Amino acid sequence: MHEANRMRRLPPYLFTVVDKLKREARERGLDVIDFSMGNPDMDPPEHVTEALREALSEKDVHRYSKFDGEVEKKFRRAIAYWYHERFGVDLDPDHEVLPCLGSKEGIAHLSLAFMNSDDLALVPSPAYPVHFNGVVMAGGILYNIPLKEETGYLPDFFSLPRETTQLSKLLFLSYPHNPTAATCDLAFYEKVVKWSSDKEIIVASDLAYSDFILSGPRAHSILEVKGSRKRCVEFHTFSKSYSMPGWRLGFAVGNREILASLSKTKSYCDFGIFRALQIAGTKALTGPQTYVKKIVGIYKERVDLLVDGMNALGWEVKKPRATFYVWAKIPPKFSALTSMEFTELLIREIGIAVSPGTGFGEYGEGYVRFALVVNEKQIKESLQRIKKLLETSD
Numbered sequence: 001m002h003e004a005n006r007m008r009r010l011p012p013y014l015f016t017v018v019d020k021l022k023r024e025a026r027e028r029g030l031d032v033i034d035f036s037m038g039n040p041d042m043d044p045p046e047h048v049t050e051a052l053r054e055a056l057s058e059k060d061v062h063r064y065s066k067f068d069g070e071v072e073k074k075f076r077r078a079i080a081y082w083y084h085e086r087f088g089v090d091l092d093p094d095h096e097v098l099p100c101l102g103s104k105e106g107i108a109h110l111s112l113a114f115m116n117s118d119d120l121a122l123v124p125s126p127a128y129p130v131h132f133n134g135v136v137m138a139g140g141i142l143y144n145i146p147l148k149e150e151t152g153y154l155p156d157f158f159s160l161p162r163e164t165t166q167l168s169k170l171l172f173l174s175y176p177h178n179p180t181a182a183t184c185d186l187a188f189y190e191k192v193v194k195w196s197s198d199k200e201i202i203v204a205s206d207l208a209y210s211d212f213i214l215s216g217p218r219a220h221s222i223l224e225v226k227g228s229r230k231r232c233v234e235f236h237t238f239s240k241s242y243s244m245p246g247w248r249l250g251f252a253v254g255n256r257e258i259l260a261s262l263s264k265t266k267s268y269c270d271f272g273i274f275r276a277l278q279i280a281g282t283k284a285l286t287g288p289q290t291y292v293k294k295i296v297g298i299y300k301e302r303v304d305l306l307v308d309g310m311n312a313l314g315w316e317v318k319k320p321r322a323t324f325y326v327w328a329k330i331p332p333k334f335s336a337l338t339s340m341e342f343t344e345l346l347i348r349e350i351g352i353a354v355s356p357g358t359g360f361g362e363y364g365e366g367y368v369r370f371a372l373v374v375n376e377k378q379i380k381e382s383l384q385r386i387k388k389l390l391e392t393s394d
């Protein structure tokens with residue numbers, strides 16, 4: 001059996017590789033502490049799970065979802081309401097809002113909807129893997145823009161060669177950023193919108209972590225910028241803000257023609273979102289938001305505990321201002337190792353699972369990512385183990 005060439009170009013998915021290492025360590029009796037995946041460990045808001053339970057007995061809820069159903073209309077209106085509340089952005093719920101089976105699905109299908117085999121996609125690196133893997137899977141050409149610490153992990157697309165931008169069909173952005181935790185301000189989005197205004201390029205902003213500001217000013221939506229609706233779309237997810245990663249609930253908003261093409265592509269692949277989830281999702285967006293504040297506070301405490309602890313042990317890491325990730329440079333003592341080798345060492349020697357930087361693209365080399373989805377006790381235990389590792393390898 002020969003996989004399609006475009007699939008053969010993809011390496012095994014990052015988390016599949018790390019999962020195997022975790023399994024092997026557990027088989028050897030290690031109690032693995034798992035910082036590898038951004039998979040929230042807290043329970044979703046009570047009123048949302050209650051809404052899901054109630055929705056299960058509603059009439060027609062188990063049937064296929066349909067665009068003009070009452071449940072669907074309400075869900076799209078809830079998304080528009082949330083955007084207005086959060087960012088002051090007004091959206092037409094019927095044309096500028098498109099629910100997705102999680103934002104990853106929407107992002108992957110965006111590439112499928114738009115990339116031809118001679119089109120380039122500009123993807124900052126490192127990035128959340130579907131930004132670049134989606135392009136490869138769609139058969140397009142990937143053009144990595146390196147993100148560097150010294151420039152705040154913001155892409156410099158102004159210095160791209162003219163021929164490159166002329167061939168480019170898509171640009172991905174995502175701030176607050178996974179994996180580096182970098183943030184951007186509204187002025188950055190203004191520059192992006194201006195830069196793209198005379199180009200045939202779709203700007204896709206992935207705003208998964210807009211609620212996860214640990215310190216400093218709030219996150220912005222690119223749609224706050226005047227003129228952004230001309231070629232921008234933005235993706236959001238319930239997975240992080242409401243700890244509902246397994247529900248597969250997300251959405252895209254923005255330019256209506258782009259969303260219409262995405263919707264067309266999706267219509268050949270899926271039948272929309274389980275209606276009970278849409279009812280509960282509506283509750284999540286329109287109900288009280290105290291839950292979000294509470295969990296962000298907990299993530300901040302975890303981040304502080306880990307970062308302060310690592311620094312005290314001599315593993316120098318910067319404190320992130322957003323997300324729940326710590327992007328840690330491989331300590332000098334281990335700098336001869338690749339990020340994959342260092343990840344393997346951490347799991348094998350001390351039972352700590354992280355994500356290797358290269359899982360987020362070639363410019364992730366030299367780093368590993370900790371996702372703070374483990375509790376305080378486990379973080380303290382991890383620091384003990386890291387201490388031992390740093391000491392024993394002297």
Ligand SMILES: Cc1ncc(COP(=O)(O)O)c(C=O)c1O
Nearest residue numbers: 102103104128178208237239250
């Ligand atoms: C930047 C970013 N975008 C999208 C996603 C995927 O979210 P979803 O669960 O909605 O597919 C993640 C998940 O970690 C992410 O980090």
